Amino acid sequence: MIKKIIACSFFLCTFVATASAQETTDSLLDKLKDKAKEKVKEKLNISGTMGITYEGYGLSRSPSGWTGYQPRRPWNQVRFIFTPTFKFSKNFSLPFNFNFAAIPTNFAGPYAGIKKPSFGQFITNPMNSFGINPKYKWAELQLGTQYLKYSDLSTGDIGIFGIGVDLRPKTFLFKFFTGISQQGINYVAGPPVVTGAYKRKNWMAQIGTEKEGKYLFALNIAKGKDVPTSAAPPPLTIRPQEGVVISLVSDVYVENGIYFKAEGAQSTFTKDVATPLSPVLKSLKPFIEAHTSTLTDYAGQVAVGKKGKKFDLGVMVKYLGAGFQTIGYPFLQSDKLDYTLNTRINAWKNKMNIVASLGQRVNNVNNTALKAKQFIGNLNWFTQFSDKFSLNVNYNNFGFQAASSFNPYGIKNVSNDLGINPTFTFTGKKIIHLISMSYNYSKYDERDVLTGLTTSNNTHTALLTYVPTYLEKEIAPDFSILYFYNDVPGAKITLATLSAALSMQAVKKKMRLRGQLQYTLGKLNSFSNSNNLIASCNIDYKLTKKLTWATFLTTNYYKYGNEIIPNGANYTETTCRTGFQYRFDTKKQK
Amino acid sequence: MKKLIASIAAIFIVTTTMAQVKFNFAILNTQPPAQLSEWGNRRDVLTLLATGQGAAGNQFKIKTEIKTTDGTVIASADLAKTPVFSLNSTGAPLILVANDVMPLEFMVFTGKYKTSLQRTGKLPAGNYIICARPVNITDYTPLGEEQCKNFYLATTQLPILMKPYNEEVMDAKKAQTAIIFRWSPVVPTQPSPVTYRIQVFEVLPTQSPLQALRSNQPLLDKEIVAATQYIWQPQLTFMPYDNETKKLPTFIWTIQSLDATHNPVTQTDGNGEGRSEPILFFINPDKDRKPKKDN
Numbered sequence: 001m002i003k004k005i006i007a008c009s010f011f012l013c014t015f016v017a018t019a020s021a022q023e024t025t026d027s028l029l030d031k032l033k034d035k036a037k038e039k040v041k042e043k044l045n046i047s048g049t050m051g052i053t054y055e056g057y058g059l060s061r062s063p064s065g066w067t068g069y070q071p072r073r074p075w076n077q078v079r080f081i082f083t084p085t086f087k088f089s090k091n092f093s094l095p096f097n098f099n100f101a102a103i104p105t106n107f108a109g110p111y112a113g114i115k116k117p118s119f120g121q122f123i124t125n126p127m128n129s130f131g132i133n134p135k136y137k138w139a140e141l142q143l144g145t146q147y148l149k150y151s152d153l154s155t156g157d158i159g160i161f162g163i164g165v166d167l168r169p170k171t172f173l174f175k176f177f178t179g180i181s182q183q184g185i186n187y188v189a190g191p192p193v194v195t196g197a198y199k200r201k202n203w204m205a206q207i208g209t210e211k212e213g214k215y216l217f218a219l220n221i222a223k224g225k226d227v228p229t230s231a232a233p234p235p236l237t238i239r240p241q242e243g244v245v246i247s248l249v250s251d252v253y254v255e256n257g258i259y260f261k262a263e264g265a266q267s268t269f270t271k272d273v274a275t276p277l278s279p280v281l282k283s284l285k286p287f288i289e290a291h292t293s294t295l296t297d298y299a300g301q302v303a304v305g306k307k308g309k310k311f312d313l314g315v316m317v318k319y320l321g322a323g324f325q326t327i328g329y330p331f332l333q334s335d336k337l338d339y340t341l342n343t344r345i346n347a348w349k350n351k352m353n354i355v356a357s358l359g360q361r362v363n364n365v366n367n368t369a370l371k372a373k374q375f376i377g378n379l380n381w382f383t384q385f386s387d388k389f390s391l392n393v394n395y396n397n398f399g400f401q402a403a404s405s406f407n408p409y410g411i412k413n414v415s416n417d418l419g420i421n422p423t424f425t426f427t428g429k430k431i432i433h434l435i436s437m438s439y440n441y442s443k444y445d446e447r448d449v450l451t452g453l454t455t456s457n458n459t460h461t462a463l464l465t466y467v468p469t470y471l472e473k474e475i476a477p478d479f480s481i482l483y484f485y486n487d488v489p490g491a492k493i494t495l496a497t498l499s500a501a502l503s504m505q506a507v508k509k510k511m512r513l514r515g516q517l518q519y520t521l522g523k524l525n526s527f528s529n530s531n532n533l534i535a536s537c538n539i540d541y542k543l544t545k546k547l548t549w550a551t552f553l554t555t556n557y558y559k560y561g562n563e564i565i566p567n568g569a570n571y572t573e574t575t576c577r578t579g580f581q582y583r584f585d586t587k588k589q590k
Numbered sequence: 591m592k593k594l595i596a597s598i599a600a601i602f603i604v605t606t607t608m609a610q611v612k613f614n615f616a617i618l619n620t621q622p623p624a625q626l627s628e629w630g631n632r633r634d635v636l637t638l639l640a641t642g643q644g645a646a647g648n649q650f651k652i653k654t655e656i657k658t659t660d661g662t663v664i665a666s667a668d669l670a671k672t673p674v675f676s677l678n679s680t681g682a683p684l685i686l687v688a689n690d691v692m693p694l695e696f697m698v699f700t701g702k703y704k705t706s707l708q709r710t711g712k713l714p715a716g717n718y719i720i721c722a723r724p725v726n727i728t729d730y731t732p733l734g735e736e737q738c739k740n741f742y743l744a745t746t747q748l749p750i751l752m753k754p755y756n757e758e759v760m761d762a763k764k765a766q767t768a769i770i771f772r773w774s775p776v777v778p779t780q781p782s783p784v785t786y787r788i789q790v791f792e793v794l795p796t797q798s799p800l801q802a803l804r805s806n807q808p809l810l811d812k813e814i815v816a817a818t819q820y821i822w823q824p825q826l827t828f829m830p831y832d833n834e835t836k837k838l839p840t841f842i843w844t845i846q847s848l849d850a851t852h853n854p855v856t857q858t859d860g861n862g863e864g865r866s867e868p869i870l871f872f873i874n875p876d877k878d879r880k881p882k883k884d885n
Binding site for chain 2: 070072073074079081083099104105106107108109110111125126127129147157158159195237238239271272275276277278279280281282291292293294295296297321322323325330331332333334335361363364370372374376378396398400402403406407411413415417438440442444446449457459461463465480482484486488493495497499516518520522532534536538552554556558573
């Protein structure tokens, strides 16, 4: 622990020294270049940032030995960022995107539970990015970690470490990328358990034509394939997979704001490459050969609408077949049909703004026995009646209905939320008073599939905020009081929160400070009260024009009522985040 | 008396020649995985015991059929391609599993069931009957009685996240005290109560949402049994609006649905982790002063 802190301090000091040296060099260069200004025209331009941040977390629980509250951050973490863009000329740029952390903290996905990664696993871990994208005119070389989105139905959510190109001569479009999205990770029974993963190789390509803001027509193909021998012992619950998706995208934008977007896709996906080859199922040779676990299904989406200054209207329909699956969107939930109508209205000299959407989602589309329907409705209505008074009203509805197989009643859950938020502003000579009130009513009805009885879960939230703005002072305080009440059969939760914050500038406006105190009194049924106190502080100090030191400190004390055993259980958690950020900016050198 | 002896002898001969192989379903999960290809990976789905004396060197094939409850045959094994089995010479039962009894690569499905299997790997939800009969390896004549068992297939549908809805911008003052999470239940209703593991991850300004989900430690990681709502007291001070990246404090949340043995309720759909499609919500710390949302 001490070694880590010393190491982090060393890193931080080294960083500051390097950044300061860089700055000194910059200023010397500035002077030299000023002198030679008329003789030499410097073309190199550097923008972007680099930085280092240390995060420390502490948790103290009482009584000793009680583990009812678990840590929720890594004890120590150091994050590095290096994202400069070197622009050598109008046509040639070299952007870097290096973001990485010292300690793996993966909880979900293929790297979950990994503690001592190999070099390859470190490089491809989604918490780290190492990307370089040199670009000359219309040709871009993509090296290292890339998060590439080709389209909504082909690939876009995963980071891949590899090599590729993005070529755009005139209106033509050609993209290709290949690499590894995850390394093989051995299963470990634990504790802690490591689920394990297979090494996954990815390929993707796009060919088409595009004129920005006018049209796009493109054909995409994306493939991923697991290496079954890459993990030993192999994961117990994960199967080695292989998938190919081919999609056709077309976007058209007309001058008067009318747009049309459509995409159709076919996926061929093998859920387990260890299953036997199947002569019966469709293969997509040469890309993929069918196994008995291979599925071939379709997806499509269409959006049509008109965008204007005062009025937007759009319709969107999206269908994902039950067997549609793509490596590029690993969490995509298929087997659904969505249709939504969206609108936005600006009226009354832009003092009234209405945003609304209405739609339905059908899950288990092809399965009449278990078809699930959801109604979705949202409305947000803001009106600025005068300089002193504005009102915001919002309403959200989300209903879910489905059969429940053998039970006498189907599933029916309906969530309704209504919010009203008036705001008053009074302007004086030296101060502006802002008073904002907010009331929210949330109702959640849930039907019991055995008895048919519906239980209601009602929540009331009331908030009062006061924000004085001093016109002649550099301080900005705010105060709020909140009341929260949730009532469900068997449980009543009441929370009352008092909060105060103060922001100010100091040291000739080089330092920005913000502190906040928050106290919450809670009560569950007839148990004794719980108490929660949170104190936090942000300090942003501008060491030089380009170098900033940002620090965030917070401590949270929580003491339970007698609803849990042992009585009097409490914990204190503290978080410290401090780091330096250097901003590259050589625009003056031009 | 001679006639009686002759009759008994005749019955014995017929019995020994017509019913030389006896099948017995030792295990048949009445609610097996909807993904038929997954049956072969699971020992608990189907086990068939074969005993008795087989013809032609104790060898036989299995004539497997899947029927709907009205008796319509929707799939049958292509006996020309199915494997040959031999009975244990010791008399001990031969243990056969799903891949032996129902080799998918040699099963011929019909009509809409074939289409459904090709597109989804599953059959339409409903009740089915699986029947297996031992047959001669050359002329496929029956060597024993047909054994049948009922089973029910239904695609497990993971929860849909309802609240906070996707890309909802929440007031920091309210969110600091409590955030309500709601989701739809697993469909169809499971035999044992489902444990919903709710996870909330902070998306750092330099991360994409899914990158955060796959790499960060969750700020909330809580298991809730058989309920579809959770009120979270975050006990956090949300970071202010990031002027550098122009992003609001962003969070991504998901639900992992676990069965009674703490395994994902479905390991064959989507990500294999039983995790619902995650969605985002934003916290606006400066709503009363300067509402901004550039995400």
